[in-house]
Amino acid sequence: MSEQPSTKAATAALVLGILSWLLVVGTHPSRSRGFGDALYWEPVPVLGPVVLPLLAxxxxxxxxHRTRPGAKSRGRATTALVLGYLALAFGAVRLVGIATAQ
Structure with missing residues (x-):
């Protein structure tokens, strides 16, 4: 039994949404460095909370877009969108905070 492409996209989006949320909540870049140094030495905690939500x-x-109304993968895609947009908002706020801290 193979999954439809829309189900794969929705599942991938949900996994990326959960990972992005975990990065936003779980990682904290060093405050002692400037933005350029933090970006160079710690790219995952700095850029991960912005890049992964965009992919989600x-x-x-x-x-x-590819699912029918009422399909199971539609709920996954909607959940991934909610997680992605929330993680992007928190990640962007945190990125601005890191850039203006120094």
């Missing part, structure tokens, strides 16, 4: 949003919209 792209895959979520792709999964949502």
């Amino acid at each position: 949003i792209v895959f979520g919209h792709a999964g949502l």
